[in-house]
Amino acid sequence: MAKNNLFRCTECGYESIGSFGKCPGCGKWGTMVEKEPEPSKSTNVKGKRNIGSGVVSKLSEVKGLNSDRVMSNINELDRVMGGGIVRDSVTILTARPGAGKSTLLLQLSNKLGELGYKVLYASGEESESQIKKRAERILDKTSDNLYVISTNSLNEVELSVRRMAIDVLIVDSIQTFVLDEYLPSRAGSPTQSLECAYKCVEIAKDKENPRIVFLVGQMNKEDELSGLRSIEHLVDTVLYIEGEKGESLRSLVATKNRYGSTGEMGFFQMEDKGLISIDNPSEYFMTTRESPVKGSALGAIKEGSRPIVLEVESLMSKSFTPYPSRITDSIKKDSLNICISILEDTMNLKLFDQNVVLKAVGGFRTFDPSLNFAIIMSMASSYYGKPLNKDVVFIGDVALTGEIRKSQSLSEKIKEADRTGVEEIAIGDRNADFKASNAKVVKFKNISEAISHYLK
Numbered sequence: 001m002a003k004n005n006l007f008r009c010t011e012c013g014y015e016s017i018g019s020f021g022k023c024p025g026c027g028k029w030g031t032m033v034e035k036e037p038e039p040s041k042s043t044n045v046k047g048k049r050n051i052g053s054g055v056v057s058k059l060s061e062v063k064g065l066n067s068d069r070v071m072s073n074i075n076e077l078d079r080v081m082g083g084g085i086v087r088d089s090v091t092i093l094t095a096r097p098g099a100g101k102s103t104l105l106l107q108l109s110n111k112l113g114e115l116g117y118k119v120l121y122a123s124g125e126e127s128e129s130q131i132k133k134r135a136e137r138i139l140d141k142t143s144d145n146l147y148v149i150s151t152n153s154l155n156e157v158e159l160s161v162r163r164m165a166i167d168v169l170i171v172d173s174i175q176t177f178v179l180d181e182y183l184p185s186r187a188g189s190p191t192q193s194l195e196c197a198y199k200c201v202e203i204a205k206d207k208e209n210p211r212i213v214f215l216v217g218q219m220n221k222e223d224e225l226s227g228l229r230s231i232e233h234l235v236d237t238v239l240y241i242e243g244e245k246g247e248s249l250r251s252l253v254a255t256k257n258r259y260g261s262t263g264e265m266g267f268f269q270m271e272d273k274g275l276i277s278i279d280n281p282s283e284y285f286m287t288t289r290e291s292p293v294k295g296s297a298l299g300a301i302k303e304g305s306r307p308i309v310l311e312v313e314s315l316m317s318k319s320f321t322p323y324p325s326r327i328t329d330s331i332k333k334d335s336l337n338i339c340i341s342i343l344e345d346t347m348n349l350k351l352f353d354q355n356v357v358l359k360a361v362g363g364f365r366t367f368d369p370s371l372n373f374a375i376i377m378s379m380a381s382s383y384y385g386k387p388l389n390k391d392v393v394f395i396g397d398v399a400l401t402g403e404i405r406k407s408q409s410l411s412e413k414i415k416e417a418d419r420t421g422v423e424e425i426a427i428g429d430r431n432a433d434f435k436a437s438n439a440k441v442v443k444f445k446n447i448s449e450a451i452s453h454y455l456k
Contacts, residue, residue, distance in 0.1 A: 008030045008190055011260035033190075044150070070212065072111050076277040077104070077266055079306075080252050081237065082260020088210030089259065090201050092174070092232070094217035095241035099217050100250055103138060105170050105275045106131070108214070113143030117167040117212075121148045122157045124176030124187070138274035139374055143405045152187055155180050161203060166211065171200060174231070180358070196404035197231045232256065243270070244329065247363040250275060264304035282309040282420050285361045292390040295382035298373025298422065300395045300413035301366050307409065307416035308394060310371065311361040314378040319355045322393050339375050339398070345449045346402035349383065369397040370407035373426070376447055378452070388456050391423035393439075394450070402446040404428035414441065426450060 008015045009032055014025030016032070060383055069084030078084050085091075095101050109119045110313050123131060127150045135142050151161060154177040161169055171177065175188040177196045185191040197215070204213040215235065217225045225232060231236050238256040243249060252266040267278040278284050286298065286309060295314045300307060312330065319325065328336045336358055344351045358375065360366070374394040381388050394414050396404040405428055407413060417425050418436035429445040444450040 003315065008032055009033075011229055013190070016025060031093045038118045070112065070115075070117070071117070072108055073109060074108060074277055074280050076252060077108065078253050079265040080239065080257075080260075080264045080304075082254075082257055082264070083350065084146055085212055086236070086259045087212060088205050089212045089236040090204045090215065090234070091237040091239060092215040092225070092235045093239045093241070094219055096219055096243075099241040100108050100268070100270055100275050101241060102126075102172055103134070104252075104268070105172065105216065107138065107274050108134060109146050109168065109170055110135070110139050110143050112168050112212075113145035117145060118165060119143075119168040119170065119173070120157070120161060120164070120166045121144050121146065121170045122160075122177075123150050123172045124148065124152045125149065125172060137272070142238075152177055153180065154178065154199055158203060161211070165209070166262075168212040169200070169203060169214070171196075171213070171215045173218050174200070175218045194230060197234050201234055206346055217349065232383050242365070249362045249364065251364075261305060264307070281306070282416060285310045285364060286420065287311055287361055290391060292387035294385055294387045295378055296390070297374040297378035297381060297388050298390075298393040298417075299371040300393055300407075301371050302409045302413060302418050303366065303368070303370035307412045309417050309420050309422075310364060310366070310374075312371065312374050312378050313359050313361065314375070315355075315357040316351075316353045316379060316382040319353050323357045324353060325357070327356070328358040330358060330365050331375070332367070335369075335372070336375075338400075339379065342398055342400060342402055342447065343376050343383075345380055347380070347451060351383075354383070368408075370395055370410075370413065372396070372398045373404055373447075373450075377450060380451050380455055384455050388454055391421075392426060392454070393417040393420075393422050393424070394426045396426075396428045398447060402448060404430075404444055404446060404450070406430060410434060 006015055009023040009025055011028050011031045012023065012026040014023055020032050022029050039070055070087060071078055071084045087158060093101050093105065109121050113119045116278045125171050128148050131148050149157060174196055175193055178187045178192050179195050179199060182191050182195050200213050200215060204211050219225060236258045237254060240255055242251040242253060248270045250268040252268065254262055254264045256262060267281050268275040269278055271346050296311060298311050300309050325331060326336055340351055343349060371394040377388060377399060391409055396407050396412065399405055411434060414425055414434050414436055418439045422439050424440045424442055426435065426442050426444060429443040434441055
């Protein structure tokens, strides 16, 4: 190995002469790789990336395109994107293998094709026949405006885009493509991935013919976007599909959005016909029962700009080992332990020998503390063996003292709970005078009052 070989961090792009086990730039281990040799001859002019016009203009006279949005008719996707897709935007979609990235983008391609837009689906992983088979499985009818190309050359893709006057470009995935100007760098290398991303931005930001561009990004073992993190800075929107194996629920989250709010979440259900938009999440996350069951309670949270009524289920059972289990995939385990401690202290219970299992309906995961009231009530219901009224929604964070605190966006959560048709909405006594159109709003100072009212 040559002494002066350059090494680059795949996470932050830090370069050094010689390799380190730990990157001096970002502090991560095992990310320093040998930098690909720069091409001796390049047809690309150094530094020439015509993302904009390059002409100084008055901001007041600049023609805005951000308001010119395209509605895909996939409601949950349009919501996450901020009310439609901006014409000259670049979006990268990433998820674990099998989560539905390619499926969602193929559905999107067909929807936009049906609306009259010319769409090119460029795949570096699948052949045209493989894409065709997937389309036959999930699409009722393939649009005549949907075109496919199977290649690893982004140069060929760009040529096709400009020759055919393509309106929408799907690149699946960005790590499988190369630019001839940067050979012999291999596909997926920092150089190729970054330059291919730059090229896609140029295609989208064409002043004469702005285009919609979607990129698929592969994930690494740490469940992060593979390659240089600078790719995330280049694009306008970063979307992430969440979903546990074995669960049909898929959550689409915007972690970055220049044209909308971050943290916005859309919900889909994975079926044989692809990803189906869940337009009424509250109905999806509530179980319809003829009679109440122990361990079940309804709560209300807010994900992005949308309030959701969510059912949580608890199961408490005596442990026959010195170390009882605490199992949940819906909230942080530390949050579960805090709720157990509050219940134990407030009601003077001995829960050190109790196994506790907590799960939200649909496998939903949330960080909203206003669900704690419902969580504690569901655990109390399971412990006492008495079911709660199935038409009561519990909203509020719970202090370590057992007091029920005011929840953020409480009025919106009450309105959503009232819309579902419940009879009562339980909140904290310290809150302002909130009312619902149909349901009765009841107030409690602390957990012990609520448990005594509903379970004793």
